[in-house]
Amino acid sequence: MTVEREIIIVGLNHRTAPVEVREKVAFESAVVGDSLRRLCTLPSIQESVILSTCNRVEVVAVAADEPAAVRDIKNFLAEQECAQGLGGLDRHLYTYSADAAVRHLFRVAASLDSMVVGEPQILGQIKHYYVAAHEAGAVGTILHRLFHRSFSVAKRVRTETGIASRAVSVSSVAVDLARRIFDRLEDKTVMLIGAGKMGGLVARYLQRNGVSSLMVTNRTFERAVELAGEFRGNPIRFEEYARYLKLADLVVGCTASPEILLRREAVEQILKERKQRAMFFIDLGDPRNFDPAVHELDNAYLYNIDDLEGVARENLKGRAEEVHKAEEIVGEEVAAFLRWLGSLEQVPTIVALRQKLEEIRKRELEKSLGTSLKELSERERQALEDMTAAIINKILHSPITHLKRQSGEQDEARYVDALKKLFDLEEK
């Protein structure tokens, strides 16, 4: 007697639902434990994990009765949205089950399903929500294994393909280039000139990647002070910033100044004062803030916004082939996981257990009948045969009854798993 246990995913993401809908359905990180406990009281759900990021809300569950579970999860999500009934939400929801669900989760973890393919945050988020579900007691043997596999799929994709290593935004290209010039960003200083939005983004991204020291200057000093507060940097008066430039390893220009702020000759002088330590100029200004000839100087590198976007575009093109490699890895891992899942069904396990004990019985009986019990008559042999078979049946009776009673329960897989380990029942 086999019990179907399906892995189900019901949810919505950035492709199926607009942000207003996603926001409403989203689970707050702090209360996700309560939601999980509520979800687990539903009779159709055996195990569950809720994922909720700004681009997706998904419920991953293990259930015996798939249609009932899907219905329950949809209602659960609709309650979460709370405004209107299921009618409004249903068209945004997708459902995956069995191998499609496994594949979907692996793809999400490997950042193949993300809005920006290859972005690294999603794995941390999945880990966070898995831990929350684990703490809420909502995770059993199957989801435990499924999520841990998904983490290693993500790791494989990250190390074996170039998906994650390609910067595709202006800020990340800037950081990527900075890392090619400097070996570490922790001891570097950034000078941010101007209050442009793009400049702020790049400065913040540099800080997030280790830059600790930041100087900010702006034509109006008050604005510089304001920005410095925002970035925890030092405000510099615009009339004086040139004197501080020699301290800066990275210079980000983002002003609307109609004339060029930094000329080649000035930079040449600064480099001399710095004993030729390299400088990276990022020109985000419109019109240009820095003299393009700066790039011709040794140890000075100047990239403007068009250059950065050009690199980002190139990187994006190269990603397609990497995605193909990543999909292959996902395919391999899905197959491996399904093999493990199949081995968890109790019928094959019971059969294997019986077979194992029967083999032991036969072997030992033959051994004895061939040596010490050689003189036994045919009738006595038969009696011995019956007796040993009865012993095996008696021993097996209680574990098998217990296992069957567990069938469909959340613990079943755990029992099957334990049994396989205790008796060394490897699938052939």
Add this chain to the structure above:
Amino acid sequence: MDVTLLKVTAVVYLLATASFILYLVLSKELFARLSPIVLLAGFFVHSSALGIHFFQAGYPAVTQFREALSFYSWLMVGIYLVVQIKYRLNVLGCFIAPLAFLMSLAAFAFGTGSEEIPPALKTYWLPLHVTLAFLGNAVFALAFGVSLMYLLQEYQLKSKRVPRLYERFPSLETLDRLNYLFLVWGFPLMTLGIVTGSMWAGIHWGKYWSWDPRQISSAITWLLYGTLLQGRIAAGWRGKKAALLTIIGFAVVLGYFLSAGSLFPSRHGGRFE
């Protein structure tokens, strides 16, 4: 010298080269770990070949040109492996492994027979001189590698095209620091190499300096590296300029080393007479 072991060495160096190239082209973690290990295996075989020669002959295998080539590549691989432990510079291995392979291959091109050694070479000054000079040059070979990488990386950054292959290159700052490190180690070794060589010449020929082409090229390189080291310390030379000078210096050494006695008659040639 044990030719079989040297052949095995060359084959293992070739395998290491293949592994390093695979590392560079595919981005498999496997090759990043495997490559230095294969090179290390080659180094062990190479060491045993040189060790066996030393115990059988009683003096290091440095007296003939092909022996010198082999010894030189052995030192270079050894130093690279030490550097690899600290800096994990797999990309540098992509330069060193093929170089080591080509050198061990070239060693065969210069014959394999054993020749009678002139008595002038049976002395402790010579192995000392050769070891120090080669040690210095092997360090400069690594300096050459990082400088070449510096120029490639710099060229990419200047041309504003950033292909994937270069992702595994260290940053310019790291490469420049390594250039300095190798210079600081290589220069004293080279100086000692020249001093001991001249001592030996003084003892055996009665002349410490004889305007031998080899001596001249050493002097040129020594001046070049000395200037570069001085410039780095005092005048803040770095980056592209330092990389270019390092490459020129090494080209002088290598150019002379490979043309050896065939182009210029010299006491350093294949036959020391």
